[in-house]
Amino acid sequence: MLSRTAEYLYWISRYMERAETTARLLDVGYRMSLFPNPSGYNNEWESVLSAAGAIEGYKNKYDTIEQKNVEDYLFFDESNPSSVYNCILNARNNALVVRTSFTPESWLAINKTYQEILNLKEKKFTKSDLPDLTEWTIEQVNLFRGSLSSLLRNDGYNFIFLGLFIERADNSARLLDVKYFVLLPKPQYVGGNIDNMQWSILLRSLSSFRAFRWAYDGNITATKIADFLVLNNNCPRSLSFCIQNIVKHLTNLTCSPLKVGRIYDNLKDLNTKIQEEKIETIVEYGLHQFVTQFIRKISSVDNEIHKEFFN
């Protein structure tokens, strides 16, 4: 497989994953905007923006944080590299180049999405369209992911999933980081309105709201949520699940065992640690520090993948 092909495949799934994350964040913001805003409480759109890593770009463009502008910035704005529009555009441009390396269905899924978002972008949308837009995005990403199931299980497949899980690990970690303050250990049962909303935001934006209820009995506690999102191997968005899959797809690569070995060496400590760690220890150590280190590690693995395979 061409190095460039591997790189493009890797990035297609990163972009598609990112499109979904951005859409889910928008959905969360939209839900929050329907609830009465408690006094003294921060505008939820701001935290949506920072979770999407778009707060700086947004503030350069707009003076105040308003729903309409946030929606437009996160969904359609061409100057926002993580807007759903840009993610889809980039994924499609990459797919155009490597369409021969995956199935016609995968190409169709991406190209149809691209054709449709061009039409959506031309239309002026109103506030109430947002749920449709986010739902549409999630549907499109699912269509793409579904199309991957018929792929040959070769290196291309593994590069696609490496990209997906690197992106997801990064997105989940950032989201946790933005919201980590609500997970600060509190001995008492947390039942306040604001906290409940905050938690539901976190879970919903990771598409894990219902899953959490399935996975844990009894009361919602900060520790349980942290455990769910950091250490639970059954949760497809948890940090440990992402790491496990990064390791799996990395070691499944048949090309260059030497290169694979070098990257794995860098990763294996984190993998072992996250599989053995107790959530209480992490919370005690400081969730923020833990997550920061995690993000740094993921970024260094990403760098190594680029250096070893794509150059």
Place this chain on the structure above:
Amino acid sequence: MFNEMYQSESVIRNHYNNINDWLDQMTSKVILEKNAEAESHFRNIGITFSTNNETARERIIPFDLIPRIFTYTEWLRLERGVIQRAKALNAFLADIYNQGEIIKANIIPKEIIYKKKSFEPSMFGFSPPRDIYSPIIGIDLVRTGPNEYFVLEDNCRTPSGVSYMLENREIMMRMFPDLFHNNRVTPIDDYPTRLLQTLMSLAPIKCENPEPVCVLLTPGPLNSAYYEHSFLSDQMGIEMVESTDLFVEGKYLYMKTVDGPKRVDVVYRRIDDDFLDPLCFNPQSVIGIPGIMDVYRTGGVNICSAPGAGIADDKAIYIYVPEMIKFYLGEQPILDNVETWNCEKEQELKYVLDNINELVVKEVDGSGGYGMLIGPKSSKSYIDEFKTKLSTNPKGYIAQPLLDLSFSPTLIKNQVEGRRVDLRPFCLIGEQAQLSSGGLTRVAMNEGSFVVNSSQGGGVKDTWVLAE
């Protein structure tokens, strides 16, 4: 005028009877639906193109639902004629880059060949595998009568359009399966396999691999034929590479892969000569693979088509193709050339200027239907403009009579109307010479128009060759 479907106003040619019945039972509603379906299919698969005046959105070529049909016997003659021509063109290239017999025999003046920009001096004295310079040749044909076919031009470099031939058939089979149950249409979907076999049969002398590694070299996504590049490499199961993916080391060509360097045996290049090797051709070029020409000349890789193959489809050389056929093959040409006046010659220029109202004038280096004059259809001021151009730069132009291109039934606003068509079949020459069982039919969608180029409002049709 010749109509492909109607023998006379009321008589349908036999081989169009089924299509005529089919058309009769199609309602406007179905036509609208199927047109929309075809358009959305082409958009979804991304078979789009760009023109000189680029707009923001990619365009798709209008697709006409009514197929153009050849009988088996009609096709047999075309097949023999095209293969004959393709063989002669390759023989010509092998000759002029070596002994130059055709020049010694005073059939073609040497200055016509050696002064052309498309002649590549560095190819002199070098013979590519099997002496094949141009393994994929697209011949543009028009029809003016039941047995009258003329070759408009030869395309020996990197003819495009074969993806349309294949996709047009795919969409027709998908939309109208019954048509294919009721008609015996020769399949064309083995073209990519045959193309790959052709390329593999042209492996360079130093290739040790029983299954030579072929790649398709594309200029990149901005090229107007990019869809075709990815389509063909996909269908052939070979890598589509850009020049940055390739590099030369120690007399061999390699591509950069995740496993490290991998040797490449045959390059099916879809880029121009100028961008092949900055060391050899255009030093300003940022695309290109430094050193590839050296590897090529020492038998480490084959480049298809060969650098310098373009001289064979030069409009000034075109005039001599019938002579080539006689000279190299000892055969009479099966397909006719269009009578052509070479404005470089004083006598002929005079004739052209005197009769310009009746003629088509083309730039020698022009393509895509740009920069041409159709005398009978042009305003006086446009004709005067061309007269000046001809007088100041005669060698830049040739002239031909305006051929009465055949009409093919075409759906225009849900009505069947006659529109002019041409045909580009694709000829492959490697271990064997073969013609695609079909081709790309282009149709001038505007009433009365002679120009079939997609950049000028042309559309395409599925082309059927009926089985014996």
